[in-house]
Amino acid sequence: MKEEDNLDYLLKFFVKGSFILFIGVIISKIATYGYKLVIARTFGQEVYGLFSLAVMIFTLFDSFFSLGLQSGILRNISLFRGKNEFNKIQVTMRFSIFITLLTSLIAGVLLFFLSKFIAVGIFHNSELTIFLQSFSIFLPVFLFCGLFHVITIAYEKVGWYSFIGNILSPITQLISLIIFIFIGIKTNSIIFSYNLGLVAILLSSFLVCKFGIKRIFNKSDLEKKERYQLYKDLFSYSWPIMFFGLVVSIFSWIDSFTIGYFKTVADVGIYNAAVPLAVLLQVIPSLFLQLFLPVIIKEYSRKNFDLIKKLTKQIGKWIFLLNIPILIIMILFPGAVINIFFGSGYIQAENSLRFLAIGLFFYSIFNISENLLSMIGKSKIVLLNLIISSILNISLNILLIPKYGISGAAFSTMLSYILWGFLSFFIAKHHTAVNPLRWDMLKIFLIAIPPAVLLFYARSIFPLTIINMILMGLAFIFLYISLILLTHMLDNKDLMILRSIKDKIFHRFL
Numbered sequence: 331m332k333e334e335d336n337l338d339y340l341l342k343f344f345v346k347g348s349f350i351l352f353i354g355v356i357i358s359k360i361a362t363y364g365y366k367l368v369i370a371r372t373f374g375q376e377v378y379g380l381f382s383l384a385v386m387i388f389t390l391f392d393s394f395f396s397l398g399l400q401s402g403i404l405r406n407i408s409l410f411r412g413k414n415e416f417n418k419i420q421v422t423m424r425f426s427i428f429i430t431l432l433t434s435l436i437a438g439v440l441l442f443f444l445s446k447f448i449a450v451g452i453f454h455n456s457e458l459t460i461f462l463q464s465f466s467i468f469l470p471v472f473l474f475c476g477l478f479h480v481i482t483i484a485y486e487k488v489g490w491y492s493f494i495g496n497i498l499s500p501i502t503q504l505i506s507l508i509i510f511i512f513i514g515i516k517t518n519s520i521i522f523s524y525n526l527g528l529v530a531i532l533l534s535s536f537l538v539c540k541f542g543i544k545r546i547f548n549k550s551d552l553e554k555k556e557r558y559q560l561y562k563d564l565f566s567y568s569w570p571i572m573f574f575g576l577v578v579s580i581f582s583w584i585d586s587f588t589i590g591y592f593k594t595v596a597d598v599g600i601y602n603a604a605v606p607l608a609v610l611l612q613v614i615p616s617l618f619l620q621l622f623l624p625v626i627i628k629e630y631s632r633k634n635f636d637l638i639k640k641l642t643k644q645i646g647k648w649i650f651l652l653n654i655p656i657l658i659i660m661i662l663f664p665g666a667v668i669n670i671f672f673g674s675g676y677i678q679a680e681n682s683l684r685f686l687a688i689g690l691f692f693y694s695i696f697n698i699s700e701n702l703l704s705m706i707g708k709s710k711i712v713l714l715n716l717i718i719s720s721i722l723n724i725s726l727n728i729l730l731i732p733k734y735g736i737s738g739a740a741f742s743t744m745l746s747y748i749l750w751g752f753l754s755f756f757i758a759k760h761h762t763a764v765n766p767l768r769w770d771m772l773k774i775f776l777i778a779i780p781p782a783v784l785l786f787y788a789r790s791i792f793p794l795t796i797i798n799m800i801l802m803g804l805a806f807i808f809l810y811i812s813l814i815l816l817t818h819m820l821d822n823k824d825l826m827i828l829r830s831i832k833d834k835i836f837h838r839f840l
Contacts, residue, residue, distance in 0.1 A: 347441075350488050351617045354496030361500035365670055366606065368507055369520055370672055379599035381520055383590060384461035386583035387441070387448060392472050393578065395437035399426045400480045402568035405704065407484035408624040412631035420550040423481075430477050435472035441466035453590055461521060468525040471532050478535035484624055485543050491620070494534045495523065502833075503527035570713040577713065581720045581746070587740040588727040593735060601736040603668055603676035607659070608686035615654045615694040618645045623701045630705050634708055638705075641766050646698050646766035649776055652818075653694055655810055658782045659803060660687040661802070662789060666799055682740035691749030696751030698766040699758035711757055719750035774819055781809040 361537030370378040403426055409416045442463055449458035482491040503523045539546060552560070557782050580587075585605075590598045622645055626638050660667060664680035664687075723746035730738025759765055785806045792798045814820065 351492045351496070351620060352613075354492030355613050355617065358496035358500045359610070361497075361504045363606065365500065365504045365507060365523075366602075367671065368504070368511070370510060371677070373517060373520070375596040375599035375675065377520070378602065378811045379460050379590070379595035379597075380455065380461055381524075382586055382598055382602045383453060383458060383595070384465055385524075386586055388465045388469070388472070389583070390580065391437050391441050391469060394477070394573075395433040395469075396431065396476060397433060397565075398472055398568035398570065398574065399429060399564070400476045401574075401704070401709070402426075402564045403477065404480050404484045404624060405567060405627055405707075406564060407481065408627035409631045409704065411485075412628040416545060417550040417552045418556075419546060420548050420562055421552050421557055422564060423546055424549075425561060425564070426477060430473050431470075434473040437473065438466050438469040441469060453595075455595060464518075464521040465525070468528055471525070471528045475528055475531040475535065478539050480533060481539050481543065481546070482535060483620055485729060486621070486624065487542065488621065489544065490535075490538045494531055494538070498534055499527040499531045502530045542586065557622060567707055567709050570709040574709070574713045574716055577716050577720050581716065581723060584720070584723055584727060585743055586734075588724075588731050589736060589739055592731045595738055600676050600679050601682060601739060603672040604679035604686055604740065605663075606683040606737075607667055607671060607683055608690050611653055611656055611660075611687060611690040611694055614656075615649050618649060619697060619701055622698070623704060626701065626705050638702075638762075642698055642702065642764050642766050643768055646695060647700070647768050647770055647774075649694055649786055650771045651814070653691055654774060654778045655807055657687055657691045658778060658785065660684065661804070662782070662786055663799060670796060670799075679736060681737045685737070685740035685744040689744030693747040693751045693765065695771075696755045699751075699754040699764075702758040702762050702764055703754065706761060708757075708761060711761075712754075715750055715753040715757065718753065719746045722749055770819060770821075773817070774814070777813045777817055777819065778810060781806050781813065815825070 366378070369381055403422060406422050410416065410422075445459050445462035445466065446456075448462060449454050479491065479495055482494070482775050503526065506526045507519055509515035510522055515522065550557075585601060586598050589601055622641070627643065629638055629641075643804050650826055664683040665677050668676050668679055668683060700712055700715075703709075726742030726745065727739055730742055732738075734741070755766070785802060788802050788805075792802065
């Protein structure tokens, strides 16, 4: 297959796979926000804050005790598939299952016995103890969830990956939460429903791996010396990712931790109304990048470097093009967006949403560069970039939260995301000579300004009701898309993808 034909094939694969993921993510976001909304509105700010802190600690333990093996598995399977070395995949799997079983049991026991100290000694709230002790029982389930689930995307089983993680789990959590509340289980309904979603991921992803991927659990005939070398290579790549997972969890939750320490649990709950809304800016990148990493690793093993450069630039443009409207809406209407999803009791988080949205927008572009570093095995550099950004985040949080509260936390995180993105960009460019930025991005930004100005003007004229917001948002998006088309911002590859989508729609429905 010629390189240009291969590029077209991969771009179509990205769009098809991303569309499947998009449907899953939409359902996931609705179910996840519904789940958090039910908790926030049924049990109030304090219980929602306790739940947020418990999930934070739960995730920290998972990140550390997973040892980074999930990322190592993803990279190794993609590399070995590119070279048709299936016996090495089998060795990787059996070894990873054994290590995960061992570490997950240690993690569960450790969290159970540390629960009271964490709840009372650090957060000064004894009610957090029951959340942590209950979650500790399901830590082994959580660790194995990640292991089997990541295999499905490594084998490009996009439909199953999306269904299990984005549809089955959050819907299970939401429905079971409502049922448990209805039958009167009260606060424990949060614990039971959350962990039931994890069980759903584990069982379904294991069944897909067992029956949908051939030979993955078979014994390998790989020689002993080669096995030990494989273990060594796997740990060499994975151990920085282990700390990366731990530090990224700290980075994600340090705001909640510091707010909980300096302020109140209610402030944690208010802040965590802004966080999931800002994370919407990661939806578009995740649609592409979940497929991007295994694909470029496979092409890297085949030494298709020029193809990787072209893919990187095209995916970078798509992320920028699609994320700009979301950023503008969040900057202009933060209070209204929060009110729609969480209610007026969380409106204090509007400035936090603005800051977080700006930081995540920058990071969404440069996250591609982080994937390039993972592709070439520079996991230690990926970890170092995150550590530097986390140190900045922690330092600024300590300085700003006591005085500025949740707005100070969000401003700190914004600057840290921007620093993290720039570090990844410059270092990846140095090592790979691949630049995800295009001049088209500047033009797209300039094109987005007139619709944004009109939207800002309309905001001052019309009352911010839900209907008016929807109409103004639709008008803004229509004008933005029209200007993109009129100024010929879509290149041949973009048009090829649009024609492909149009042909499939007409073929299916006409």
